[in-house]
Amino acid sequence: MTSPYTNHHRSSSDHRSTRSKVPTSPYASSELTTSTVSSRRNPVSAAAKSFAGIFAGCFTPPDPVSSKSLGDSEEFKSSSTVSNASRSGSQRGRGSNRGISISSYNIIQAKEPGIVKFTMEEIYQVTRNFSPSFKIGQGGFGAVYKAKLLDGTVVAVKRAKKSVYEKHLGVEFQSEIQTLSRVEHLNLVKFYGYLEQEDERIIVVEYVPNGTLREHLDCIHGSVLDLTSRLDIAIDVSHALTYLHMYIDHPIIHRDIKSSNILLTENFRAKVADFGFARQAPDGDSGMTHVSTQVKGTAGYLDPEYLKTYQLTEKSDVYSFGVLLVELVTGRRPIEPKFELRERITAKWAMKRFIDGDAISVLDPRLEQTAANTLALEKILELALQCLAPRRQNRPSMKRCAEVLWTIRKDFREQLSASNFRSYSTTSERNTSMKE
Numbered sequence: 454m455t456s457p458y459t460n461h462h463r464s465s466s467d468h469r470s471t472r473s474k475v476p477t478s479p480y481a482s483s484e485l486t487t488s489t490v491s492s493r494r495n496p497v498s499a500a501a502k503s504f505a506g507i508f509a510g511c512f513t514p515p516d517p518v519s520s521k522s523l524g525d526s527e528e529f530k531s532s533s534t535v536s537n538a539s540r541s542g543s544q545r546g547r548g549s550n551r552g553i554s555i556s557s558y559n560i561i562q563a564k565e566p567g568i569v570k571f572t573m574e575e576i577y578q579v580t581r582n583f584s585p586s587f588k589i590g591q592g593g594f595g596a597v598y599k600a601k602l603l604d605g606t607v608v609a610v611k612r613a614k615k616s617v618y619e620k621h622l623g624v625e626f627q628s629e630i631q632t633l634s635r636v637e638h639l640n641l642v643k644f645y646g647y648l649e650q651e652d653e654r655i656i657v658v659e660y661v662p663n664g665t666l667r668e669h670l671d672c673i674h675g676s677v678l679d680l681t682s683r684l685d686i687a688i689d690v691s692h693a694l695t696y697l698h699m700y701i702d703h704p705i706i707h708r709d710i711k712s713s714n715i716l717l718t719e720n721f722r723a724k725v726a727d728f729g730f731a732r733q734a735p736d737g738d739s740g741m742t743h744v745s746t747q748v749k750g751t752a753g754y755l756d757p758e759y760l761k762t763y764q765l766t767e768k769s770d771v772y773s774f775g776v777l778l779v780e781l782v783t784g785r786r787p788i789e790p791k792f793e794l795r796e797r798i799t800a801k802w803a804m805k806r807f808i809d810g811d812a813i814s815v816l817d818p819r820l821e822q823t824a825a826n827t828l829a830l831e832k833i834l835e836l837a838l839q840c841l842a843p844r845r846q847n848r849p850s851m852k853r854c855a856e857v858l859w860t861i862r863k864d865f866r867e868q869l870s871a872s873n874f875r876s877y878s879t880t881s882e883r884n885t886s887m888k889e
Contacts, residue, residue, distance in 0.1 A: 576648060576655060580610055594625065594729065599660055608645055609661075613654035625729030626654045632705055632728040633658070640693035642716060642726040661716035661724050670712060670784050670817075677819045680826050681869075682721045683781045684862050687833070689723035690715060691855035694774065698767045698851050704734035706744075706765060710773035711754050711787075712780055734767055753787025753798070758845055768845035774854060775840025779803045782833050784817030800841055807834040825868040832861045 579600035580587055590597040595613040602608060613626055626649070633644035633656075643659035663669075666686060669678050678686075690710070697705045708730035716724045730749045743764035748755070754776045756769035776787050776799075785799045796802045803815040812831045813822060820826055836857050842848045849857070 573648065573650065573653065576610065579608075583612065595654075602645075606645070607660040607662075608657050609659070611656040611658065615652045623654070626656070628731050629728040630656060632731040635703075636697065636701060636705070638693055638696045640689045640722070640724055641696070642724045658726075659724070661718060661726075663717040663719055663721070665713050666715040666717060666723065666781075667712035667786075669717060670780065672819070678721070680782075680820055680829060681865070684829065684833070684858065684865060685721065686715070686717070686723040687778060687781055688855065688858045688862060690725060690774065690777065691851055691858055693723075693725045694770055694851040695855050698734065698770070704767065706732050706734050706767055707770050707773075708732060708765070709750055709754075710770055710777060711751050712777060715777075732765060753800075756845070757843060766845055767851065768848045771840050771848045771851060771854065772845075774851065775837045775848075776800050778833055778837040778840065779815075782817065782830055783815050784819065800837070803834065804838055804841065807831070807838065823872070825865055825872055828868060829861055829865045832864075833858075836861075 577583070579602065580598045583596070583598060587598045587600060588596055589599045589609070594611060596611075598610045598612065600608055600610050626647075630644075630647045630649075633642075637643070642661060645657040645659070647657065648655040664674060668674060669676075694707065694710070697707060705728075707725065707728065709727055710725070714725065714727040716726050718724065732744055732746060735744050743766045745763055746765050748760055748763060750756075750759075750769075750773070754773040756772035759765055759769045759772075779785075779800045780787060783799060783803055787799050789797050789799060806812060806815050812834055813827055815834070816822060816826065816830050836849075836854060839847070839849050840854065
């Protein structure tokens with residue numbers, strides 16, 4: 454059993470590492486509390502951080518009936534999100550150097566005002582000594598448990614494996630906590646803290662209750678995602694990546710964008726998870742255009758130029774996002790080994806059909822072939838084609854992707870409204886005629 458919260462094992466020796474995922478079991482409910490832990494906060498430092506938070510660039514949820522352009526929307530306006538990291542119930546803020554440090558012993562002093570200290574005993578308490586009944590997943594990183602903190606916050610507790618043969622997990626662990634402690638965004642999984650003491654490595658993050666996007670595309674939860682929801686999810690992910698690429702002090706490349714790393718809330722809002730492969734983007738001020746690094750990621754989503762040159766840029770995330778767009782509209786996985794050869798690589802197959810003028814044939818058969826769906830499908834595939842350009846300079850930025858998707862959603866909603874009005878008018882005329 455795997456979990457969307459786990460970093461799964463991915464060998465990088467062949468540069469085409471992949472991670473498998475099977476359906477998770479229903480989440481176990483727990484009513485746990487932690488002991489009271491004191492926190493300290495420097496009011497001057499807090500005020501400075503709050504002011505700095507104004508420039509965080511976080512997006513707000515989209516207005517479902519808005520017809521504004523993306524550039525003018527509230528989703529591209531910043532907000533201040535710095536807050537007390539209090540265990541007594543206040544919302545925990547995350548920004549540069551604002552991660553919550555979970556240490557095993559109280560003798561380890563907090564280095565930042567407001568940092569909450571947890572003990573290993575508290576982790577044992579909230580997970581009931583890592584009880585199997587609270588376990589919600591298992592992956593290459595380790596096991597994941599669901600727990601509830603004293604303030605009622607439901608969290609996912611990720612406990613890393615202790616195998617001496619999993620040395621790469623230490624690197625992924627450091628990468629994830631360093632990234633999570635620097636970012637805060639509506640469409641990124643929230644970070645509550647971490648523990649690293651002797652052979653224990655634990656990350657505490659937001660619990661997102663509605664499973665992964667891949668599970669919903671597979672209809673594991675019993676219902677079919679309509680195109681409206683899929684488009685909203687694509688926009689949520691584009692906002693998260695735009696934030697990572699543009700709106701933090703040192704931009705971040707996620708490196709593992711895929712449907713199984715996108716968690717959904719009860720309202721089907723998307724949250725990007727799993728930052729084990731994240732890397733800091735090249736510093737544009739220094740003239741750097743890329744980061745030279747070993748290839749990591751998931752087969753089917755990997756940027757071919759990155760595979761060939763070992764040069765990583767933000768456009769590698771854009772390529773993966775293009776694959777995700779195809780996945781959203783087709784419902785297929787990026788690689789389908791059971792299909793005939795010409796259909797095994799989903800993005801390649803879909804792009805050929807689209808270029809040949811047969812876009813409708815790639816639409817997920819569980820979706821209706823309405824005029825609104827068909828038009829939106831063609832526009833989404835057009836954007837995907839740009840994202841999947843072999844050369845990175847020909848791919849759009851994530852901000853541009855978000856702008857295009859915003860327009861597609863606006864037009865899609867207008868067409869749906871017009872279709873519903875025409876349908877209503879026709880029904881009313883028919884009823885009137887029958888009465889006469």
